[in-house]
Amino acid sequence: MILVLVEVSPAGEAVETSREAITFARDLAAAGGGVPIDAVLVGTPDDALVGVLAAHGVRRIHALTGAAYDSFSGAAWAAGVEQVRAGAGSVVVMASGTPRGNEVLAHLGARAAVPMAANVVSFGGLSPFTVTRQVVGGAALEEMQLSQRPALFTVAGHAVEARPADTHGAGELVVETPEVPDADLVARVVSTDEPEPDLSGTLKSAKVVVGAGRGAGSAEGFDDLLELADLLDASLGVSRVVTSLGWRPHHEQVGQTGSRISPDLYIPCGISGAIQHWAGCSSAKAILAINTDPDAPMVTKATHAVIGDLHEVIPAVNAEIRRRRG
Incomplete structure (x- = not known):
């Protein structure tokens, strides 16, 4: 099973790069014989978000809740994702190559003592599992083997175009409140400043x-x-x-x-x-x-x-x- 970390905007929508990661996961799942895709996110999604993730082929949505997730902590998110991964038996864990996606999967790799490939743009053979990723700021590409399990990697922004699946997933919602040790909350976001208005457009x-x-x-x-x-x-x-x-x-x-x-x-x-x-x-x-x-x-x-x-x-x-x- 493939598990994808989904980032949610303040408006409660799946960010575009997360939808791209799910699309990438579908291509990988198809190459592997059609294994299921689950999503994990922080907070309880509304019906609209559940519908979007189901339309992108997600079988099950694991929603992490509890005081430990009131603000962002890379270690705390990794602890929750790892508990979901272990329970679901995921052999591949993915995220989008955003600052948060890279941080969470780096923590996850340290916990599992396996390598994490950042900014992947494509995958090659499945045995051994190989990926191609951007290095040197995108100026060069590197092929990397991920022979250990779970295989961890983030998908570079716009490596694929986000698109709904031909067949919708079940979109089953599972609300979970994993235990998070105090040690995983030492580094966390304590305040956020609103950015300047973007007068140039998005x-x-x-x-x-x-x-x-x-x-x-x-x-x-x-x-x-x-x-x-x-x-x-x-x-x-x-x-x-x-x-x-x-x-x-x-x-x-x-x-x-x-x-x-x-x-x-x-x-x-x-x-x-x-x-x-x-x-x-x-x-x-x-x-x-x-x-x-x-x-x-x-x-x-x-x-x-x-x-x-x-x-x-x-x-x-x-x-x-x-x-x-x-």
Whole structure:
């Protein structure tokens, strides 16, 4: 049996990367002869969430409840997941490759004394069980054998597209209150600050993203880029150097330490394409780079490129869009 840790948003919905992990689990289950898939989550899900998980092929939903789960603790969540795993006889435990997913499965691996593969993008043979995962910020791929049981791994964001199952699962809800030792609650979240409002839109779900790097020149150099984003109904994404210089807020950052995006179109302007940034945008279906350097890594990897100064190219593009729209 495959067990998938599902993260739930404050609105009570399964986050997209968790639905992607379940989709990945279905592909793995089919390759293994159709073994069942269970989900484990914190809190009691409402009927809508149960229905979504059932539609994605989940047989049973294990809901962890109790005071120990009132706030996030990687060790406490791992303790609960391990008790569910042991009771259900899971041979594979998965999560999405988010900070929480990676932390919980790392704790689980330490408890079970087995390795954990982070940021897996695909699987190969089942005997021995092999996976391919992103390393060096997504700049390279590594093949790894998971010969011990349980096999533990997290799925890289957007490695697969979340999709409902052809045949719905039973979606049976089982509420559990596992015992959690005090030692597992030493490190836990004690307070949460609300992030700044994201005025650029939701990067991770945007269909079009306009990117900006050092080539913007200054905090005042974003007017044309913001206009292009508005004309294309796109989100604005920036490189790490832009946020480090204080030109734009951190929630707009794309890259290894920012958001990982998978738009239909990414338009990086004045971005050289360092490994860390590429790790966040390499899943884009098409990339149109605008840069003065024809040898910049982003230009050489792009689907299409315009060699020129963004402060000349973008105003011309904006004017043409406005002209065609009348």
